[in-house]
Amino acid sequence: MAVLKVKFTKTKRDKLAQILWILNWVSVVSGIILFSLGLFLKIEIKKRNEVMAKGDINSVPNMLISVGVIACIINFLGGKICYDCSDANKFSRWKLVMLPYIVCTFCFTFCILVGALMCYTMRNELEESLYLGLRDAIKFYKDTDIPGRCFLKKTVDMLQIGFRCCGNNGFRDWFEIQWVSPRYLNMASKEVLDRLKSNIDGKFLVDGVPFSCCNPSSPRPCIQYQLTNNSAHYNYDFLTEELNIWMKGCREALLDYYTGIMRYIGIAALLIWLFELSVLIGVRYLQTAMKNVLLLGDLEGESDGWLLENSFVETAKYNINIIKNLGKANQISTVSGMNDPNINIQNTDCDKTNITTKSIPATR
Numbered sequence: 001m002a003v004l005k006v007k008f009t010k011t012k013r014d015k016l017a018q019i020l021w022i023l024n025w026v027s028v029v030s031g032i033i034l035f036s037l038g039l040f041l042k043i044e045i046k047k048r049n050e051v052m053a054k055g056d057i058n059s060v061p062n063m064l065i066s067v068g069v070i071a072c073i074i075n076f077l078g079g080k081i082c083y084d085c086s087d088a089n090k091f092s093r094w095k096l097v098m099l100p101y102i103v104c105t106f107c108f109t110f111c112i113l114v115g116a117l118m119c120y121t122m123r124n125e126l127e128e129s130l131y132l133g134l135r136d137a138i139k140f141y142k143d144t145d146i147p148g149r150c151f152l153k154k155t156v157d158m159l160q161i162g163f164r165c166c167g168n169n170g171f172r173d174w175f176e177i178q179w180v181s182p183r184y185l186n187m188a189s190k191e192v193l194d195r196l197k198s199n200i201d202g203k204f205l206v207d208g209v210p211f212s213c214c215n216p217s218s219p220r221p222c223i224q225y226q227l228t229n230n231s232a233h234y235n236y237d238f239l240t241e242e243l244n245i246w247m248k249g250c251r252e253a254l255l256d257y258y259t260g261i262m263r264y265i266g267i268a269a270l271l272i273w274l275f276e277l278s279v280l281i282g283v284r285y286l287q288t289a290m291k292n293v294l295l296l297g298d299l300e301g302e303s304d305g306w307l308l309e310n311s312f313v314e315t316a317k318y319n320i321n322i323i324k325n326l327g328k329a330n331q332i333s334t335v336s337g338m339n340d341p342n343i344n345i346q347n348t349d350c351d352k353t354n355i356t357t358k359s360i361p362a363t364r
Contacts, residue, residue: 024079031071038064119266218244
């Protein structure tokens with residue numbers, strides 16, 4: 001029994017073909033939108049690749065870009081097919097192409113759905129990439145004289161100012177590394193030497209942060225050094241007073257930023273997927289309705305259109321049997337002079353199909 005069978009008159013078939021022609025051109029625009037969203041996300045990730053570890057974070061923008069290009073091509077072809085389907089004589093040229101086109105379009109719409117879901121599932125990969133990238137960037141913050149790392153100080157400072165954040169997880173990350181370059185340390189100072197000797201690795205660690213962590217909206221002048229020393233500042237208690245530096249870590253700030261972008265991109269991709277799916281359903285109805293018109297031989301009469309010729313269970317079993325027979329068709333029988341019986345069955349089916357095709361009346 002056919003699934004969701006609908007009866008079409010000639011007028012309805014013509015209107016459906018015209019509507020689908022317009023919708024396919026709209027789908028071309030949606031493909032351009034997908035391509036643009038993927039390109040935008042790729043550029044945004046590339047802007048801050050210095051603070052991201054190498055990984056699969058580019059898989060989502062690459063997926064969207066690829067799907068967008070395919071959408072433009074496949075919907076351009078679909079518009080041409082639907083335009084010709086308004087005429088039964090022109091449909092004959094596309095009769096053998098329609099079913100493979102629908103299968104390819106179904107796979108393509110599935111890729112759009114996968115791309116939309118990936119926007120919501122890559123948060124963990126992005127978080128790990130940001131954590132490792134920011135950890136290394138902060139670690140090499142002081143290496144302003146080393147080629148390949150000299151740009152990291154500016155990158156981290158601009159990042160902390162732009163996203164109003166400090167450190168990787170928070171401002172205390174700066175307490176655990178030496179972020180002041182040795183060229184700016186006075187080795188003749190007893191305080192500097194004592195601090196270097198007090199650390200097992202010989203690092204100059206201070207309870208301070210770079211200037212880029214300062215909050216310019218704070219009414220109090222920025223306190224960068226001795227953040228945990230109450231006696232070093234007048235009327236100051238680091239445990240109770242709200243510090244005048246950014247409290248949020250840059251990993252969290254960047255993760256919120258990219259998550260927001262991908263959330264909106266995911267919503268747009270889901271809407272495009274629903275639109276493409278509706279166009280695909282319309283094309284399927286048009287293909288089956290026009291096919292039945294040719295089988296009936298009355299180009300002006302009514303015809304049935306459906307999504308599936310048989311039920312879902314029967315269609316699934318039929319496709320599974322085809323896959324099994326294709327696998328057996330490549331096997332050579334051990335009995336001499338005999339072929340695989342599956343091949344004979346398959347050829348018999350093809351012969352019956354060919355006989356039916358030949359009995360179709362010629363188009364008028």
